[in-house]
Amino acid sequence: MPNIEYCNIDDPEIAELVSTIRKRRSSGKLLNLDRMLLHSPPFARGWNAMFAAIRNQLQVPxxxxxxxxxxxxxxxxxxxxxxxxxxxxxxxxxxxxxxxxxxxxxxxxxxxxxxxxxxxxxxxxxxxxxxxxxxxxxxxxxxxxxxxxxxxxxxxxxxxxxxxxxxxxxxxxxxxxxx
Missing domain, CATH: 1.20.1290.10 (AhpD-like)
Incomplete structure (x- = not known):
């Protein structure tokens, strides 16, 4: 069990952010990491943007x-x-x-x-x-x-x-x- 319960991803206040994160994931599924980050939408939004760049936009092989x-x-x-x-x-x-x-x-x-x-x-x-x-x-x-x-x-x-x-x-x- 995690030290903090995972966020309820069915909360309508974070629906758009959940959709954005799903689009970044090749499987379209949320990871438990995502479910934890969603406790803080600004943090989750920034995290998603940074790691999208790291995973998809760099010149490093x-x-x-x-x-x-x-x-x-x-x-x-x-x-x-x-x-x-x-x-x-x-x-x-x-x-x-x-x-x-x-x-x-x-x-x-x-x-x-x-x-x-x-x-x-x-x-x-x-x-x-x-x-x-x-x-x-x-x-x-x-x-x-x-x-x-x-x-x-x-x-x-x-x-x-x-x-x-x-x-x-x-x-x-x-x-x-x-x-």
Missing amino acids: RHINELVICAVARLNNADYEWIQHAPEFLAANGTQAQLDALDDVTAACYDTALFNEHERVALRLTLDMTRQVKVRCEIIEKARVLFGERQLVELMGTIAGYNMVSRFLVVLDIDAAGE
Whole structure:
């Protein structure tokens, strides 16, 4: 059970927002995360807009975005986030062996057999941002060379955003079931 009950999605005052969120979800179904966010319509509206941009409008390659999201999920013990994004990583041409390697994100950062240079640098960035917040200069510089400034900002924003997601999910004990 979550720490706060899920919002009643049949409330007419939030019907338009519920519809907007359904449209963003490829399945058209609300997740329990959505049902929790709907307690605060302004917060849910902003969250929906930000994550719609992260998921659909960035130049960072999709598999890199999903890789860092999965790494954040593992680092923060956010099973809900993992359940939602591991299939997305596989759909974006990631491999099951790569997902399995994320059981030890630190080791994955240096695994040249499973991860290419872009993936390893993205994982190192994720590890530092998630564990220390402050990222070592050499990692930022390497990421800047590999991704360019726009993609680096997008990657950092994705990592920061999904750290927020995982913390929200874990603190509220939101379960992965939905409609």
